Amino acid sequence: MFELSTDVGNLKELREGDFSAYDAIYLGDFSCPEYPNNFSSHAELLEAGLQHVHANGQKAYLRLYAVPGNDDLDWVGDVIDTALQLPFDALEVHNLGVLRMLRERGCTAPIHLGVFGNLYTHETAKVLKDHGVTRVYPNPELSLDEVRYIAEHADIEVLVPVHGKIPLVISETCFILEHSEEGAEGGCGEGSCSYQCTQEHWLKRGRDDGSRADWSLKDTGRMTLSGKDLCMVEHGERLAGMGLKHFYVHNKGEAPGYAAAVGHIYRDALARAFAGEAAGDFAPALDTLAGLAREGLCNGYYFEGAGQRYIGRDR
């Protein structure tokens, strides 16, 4: 009927978390190869992760590093070589060079284009289909109508994020480390990471006197995320009515338990919407979701506004 997926960075999180609300798991943190035991950069952990997911009756997709430099291509190639020997249900790429590497290696598994793949149109989706891409994650700037247009006119699966922070920026170096004592001593990129990203970091701009807009962004080191959590729980009926079928909860950077709490709410809401049942009262779900969102909720760009706006019950 529909697929609900989320992301998990490593084996420990996979084993300790509750991901039972999801049909599929994107394994790996595509933003940071240094993230501890990251599936995206540890070929030796792929089989265990894959088996765990498949044993739960879920699909397993492998995320490949999003912004590899020339020095990264060898190890990214090693990860790909290992992955292609395993029955992953799909591999996710963000980088067109990595897409080319997959094709050069004879990849026959489905390929998903990730959020930093800059997919804006159906015409571009058609070009990427010729390179083996079967699913695209349209740029978050697109409206729901545009997302649907791409799905219909390129005849391709589209991944529709329904909850969680919106990836806004990705960089090849770690902003947290660069502004730490270690980074000042040249530690960045030399395997000396002490994982300060386990603490929440935020960028803020407001001033008490109101002379600056009160804007917040979350920073995970190599990625900057929206301050607010995208929330579409009130709009399941509309999503189902648009023929969209592949939904996603962004989990990277969130505390343990986030994916479980959010996932069960959306499993229920989407199941009702797809079954044509009355949606019921969203207030309890919204209260829970708002409680998990330090800076509040938004709809991203889905309703043709800038990313921070929320349409629905006043949040």
Add this chain to the structure above:
Amino acid sequence: MIARLLAPAGSLEMAQAAVDQGADIIYVGPLGFSRRPYESEMSDDAIREAATYARSRGAELRVVLNTFPTPYDFGRFVDKALRYAADGASGFIVTDVGLMCALRREIPDTVLHVSIGSGISNLADAAFYRDAGADVIILPYRWDVAEIESVRRASDIGLETFLFETVQTGKLCPGKCIMSSYLRFRDWKEVEGSRDFHGSANRGAKECYRVCQANWEFGAVGADPVEIKLRRDARLMLAQLPAFVAAGVSCFKLSGRERPVGMIRDLVRFYRRAIDEVAAGATDLGHHAAELAELRGRWVREKAKRVDTLMDRAASYVA
């Protein structure tokens, strides 16, 4: 191979100044299609006039179509490109790979540059874009000589670099950033033309608010934050130029369509001399240090006027 100088033309006056000072190629952005405020973009008539001016003096004109199309107006980009090609544009600077493939198909003999907004980060990317029909890639801001040599060995694609010193730290994310549109949208202005979607910096309607160059407070929850910009300001380069030419860079791009015409005139004159000296065999350009320092000072002063201004203005736009 003789390296060429690619210079900005944010107006017809700037186009003429750049050509007069020796630019080999100038680049222009059509209103609403090139990621700049409308003041630094040009009407179709002005683009045609600039193309005529450039060609009459042995220079070329590229058109910047570096915004991402919407699903609804993809064909409009192709139509505009066909018109510009007929009006004398010898090539295009493009971000979207789908559009690049379409332009290669529709205008087989044109020159296609991959924009910095495509976010190329490795030599496999370069090979992908070569396969897709690109002639030239712009090198990432972080790449130094070794990186350039590695891609030169891997592909015959043309190599272009900005005339900025390479940098390794900070959030340097062209093609991987939608911070501006997360914060605010600015509605289209009439002069930018009528479009049927809400825009963003990446889609041409609105200027990028330079979020990365504004001041932010940064820190872990509970810790004292530091006041910080997300990236270091770009710094005009010179000393690296001979090594870049030796490594295979064939085109040097001067940024600055939004800068004053006088500044671009002086910068084109300066870099024309420097590139000519390198072509004649110079490996040390240290004798230009004083002039470079003066130009850098002007560049930074002009930039400083914009820090925080765009962000503060954006606060008044629609959510």
